[in-house]
Amino acid sequence: MIIRKITAFEREAVKEFYLALSADDRRKRFCCLLSDETISRYVEGLDFMQHSVLGAFNEHGQLIGLAELAPGAKEGELAFSVRPDMRCRRIGTRLMERILLYARMSGVGKVFVMFLSENMPMRRLAQSAGMTVKMDGAEAYASQELPAPSADEVSRWFLQEAVAHGEYFTVLGIERWGSLVTQPRPTAPKFLSAPNALAV
Numbered sequence: 001m002i003i004r005k006i007t008a009f010e011r012e013a014v015k016e017f018y019l020a021l022s023a024d025d026r027r028k029r030f031c032c033l034l035s036d037e038t039i040s041r042y043v044e045g046l047d048f049m050q051h052s053v054l055g056a057f058n059e060h061g062q063l064i065g066l067a068e069l070a071p072g073a074k075e076g077e078l079a080f081s082v083r084p085d086m087r088c089r090r091i092g093t094r095l096m097e098r099i100l101l102y103a104r105m106s107g108v109g110k111v112f113v114m115f116l117s118e119n120m121p122m123r124r125l126a127q128s129a130g131m132t133v134k135m136d137g138a139e140a141y142a143s144q145e146l147p148a149p150s151a152d153e154v155s156r157w158f159l160q161e162a163v164a165h166g167e168y169f170t171v172l173g174i175e176r177w178g179s180l181v182t183q184p185r186p187t188a189p190k191f192l193s194a195p196n197a198l199a200v
């Protein structure tokens, strides 16, 4: 799996990812049921200079998970979504680790996540990351103070990010070339039968 920052040029892929979610998954991700139009407006309104999005990709370069960091005046808000067929494989955990490090690198002092109290996977994800979870009726709030990163952590971030982008473009290349070599072999062009033609 590859985890890397999403660029503004991948807005459509983010939109498609969210639009493919079921009504229940949309409710879990956004804490309310959103229509296609509202989701589209949400993604179109994302300012990638302010709002950081990490994507998890499979070996075919397909988007299988998203983690978002929305900056606030004092705290950054996190949100997560993993493609339903890819859940329970620690993708959420890896997205959480990576976005927490990114938030620390960006100077964010505290992060929080809002989710539905019934959302056990999100609760466990938050608790495993060391967040304090508070339940308030149907909604839950998890938060964590973030220390500044060490020099080692900063270099690890940049190294992993560079490797992830390199891997991603390698995957895209393999997918493209794979699609070409699995095509049926073209029939031999006419000029290959030239020896026969010469013999005549």
Ligand SMILES: CC(C)(COP(=O)(O)OP(=O)(O)OC[C@H]1O[C@@H](n2cnc3c(N)ncnc32)[C@H](O)[C@@H]1OP(=O)(O)O)[C@@H](O)C(=O)NCCC(=O)NCCS
Binding pocket: 025, 028, 029, 030, 078, 079, 080, 081, 082, 083, 086, 087, 088, 089, 090, 091, 092, 093, 094, 113, 114, 115, 116, 119, 120, 121, 122, 124, 125, 128
């Ligand atoms: C929350 C979510 C992102 C977790 O992604 P994931 O890749 O399945 O998570 P992981 O496999 O890393 O598991 C994280 C933790 O949840 C637990 N978990 C996963 N699925 C679970 C389930 N169905 N029931 C109970 N716990 C579950 C795991 O055991 C793990 O706990 P641990 O760290 O104590 O071992 C995913 O379930 C999802 O996309 N949900 C819909 C969107 C959402 O709820 N977003 C949260 C609000 S922003």
